[in-house]
Amino acid sequence: MKFFIDTANVEEIREANAMGMVDGVTTNPSLIAKEGRVFEEVIKEICEIVDGPISAEVISLDAEGMVSEARELAKIHKNIVIKIPMTVDGLKATRQLSQENIRTNVTLVFSPLQALMAAKAGASYVSPFVGRLDDLSQDGMQLVEQIAEIFSNYAYETEIIVASIRNPLHVLDSALAGADIATIPFNVLSKLAAHPLTDKGIQSFLADWEKAKK
Ligand code: E4P
Numbered sequence: 456m457k458f459f460i461d462t463a464n465v466e467e468i469r470e471a472n473a474m475g476m477v478d479g480v481t482t483n484p485s486l487i488a489k490e491g492r493v494f495e496e497v498i499k500e501i502c503e504i505v506d507g508p509i510s511a512e513v514i515s516l517d518a519e520g521m522v523s524e525a526r527e528l529a530k531i532h533k534n535i536v537i538k539i540p541m542t543v544d545g546l547k548a549t550r551q552l553s554q555e556n557i558r559t560n561v562t563l564v565f566s567p568l569q570a571l572m573a574a575k576a577g578a579s580y581v582s583p584f585v586g587r588l589d590d591l592s593q594d595g596m597q598l599v600e601q602i603a604e605i606f607s608n609y610a611y612e613t614e615i616i617v618a619s620i621r622n623p624l625h626v627l628d629s630a631l632a633g634a635d636i637a638t639i640p641f642n643v644l645s646k647l648a649a650h651p652l653t654d655k656g657i658q659s660f661l662a663d664w665e666k667a668k669k
Contacts, residue, residue: 456630459508459616459638463487465500467641472504474648479507481582481618481638483538483562484514495531502532508580510560512538513548521548529557536579538562541569546576553577560616567601574606574613582638585629586619595619596628603633623647 457478460471463486471477480501487494498511509532513524521544525537536558539545549559553576560580561573565588570581583602585595599617606613614635620626623646629637639647 456634457636458644459510459636460644461486461618461620461638461640463490463492463497463501464641465497465504468501468504471641471644474644476644477505477507479509479536479636479638480505481510481538481560481616483510483512498528498531498535502534505534507534508536508558508560509534510536510538510562510580512540512562516540516542516544518544518547518551521545522551525552525557525559526555536560538582539578541565541573541581546572549573549576549578553579562618564602565598567598567605570602570613570615571605574611578613580614580616580636582616582618584619585617585625586621588619589621596625596632599629599634600632607633 458476459479459481460468460477461481463482487497501509511528513521515521515524521539528537529535538560539548541561541563549561552559558579560582561578562582564570564581564583573581583598588595602615616636616638617629617634618638620637620639620643626637
């Protein structure tokens with residue numbers, strides 16, 4: 456399974472990239488706004504750090520506006536993937552962009568049929584939001600499992616990016632469900648690497664080493 460990092464913070468991206476954990480990056484308007492920087496500048500800097508798909512989201516709500524924003528964003532770098540919200544206009548824009556060979560990531564997916572429609576429209580990726588469903592006491596991971604089954608039944612090439620990940624279990628369950636990608640916030644990535652028995656083991660090895668020297 457590929458790991459994307461879900462952030463617009465370039466320090467976090469550099470750190471995760473140094474660990475070899477970054478196959479791509481997803482951003483959204485909220486993540487960009489958190490950085491307090493100019494959108495295009497952040498996206499350009501991310502493209503310099505990571506050689507993989509970088510999702511940049513449009514903010515227009517009409518298909519024509521989305522397509523025109525997408526064409527401009529796609530000029531920034533060959534690795535840019537256009538993030539499009541899952542609406543009727545979003546589907547129209549996805550179809551048009553797919554005909555222009557501009558890759559899309561259809562976002563804010565909360566049902567398996569939305570994912571199927573996005574795939575039919577030619578989306579390169581779909582992003583089911585598991586955490587936001589879990590927050591409403593709905594099983595986010597069941598959505599991922601259903602999308603994976605549908606895409607497998609009909610051999611869609613659209614890749615599943617599990618988004619809105621809140622904890623390590625979401626990453627494990629994404630892998631078990633056969634998702635192509637998990638887009639992981641930096642704090643969750645750090646938790647994945649840690650285990651208290653690893654830390655305890657290091658301490659006891661070092662203590663024994665000190666004792667042996669005496
Ligand atoms: C990524 O593509 C999504 O925009 C992101 O994972 C949403 O996460 P959130 O639900 O924690 O805001």
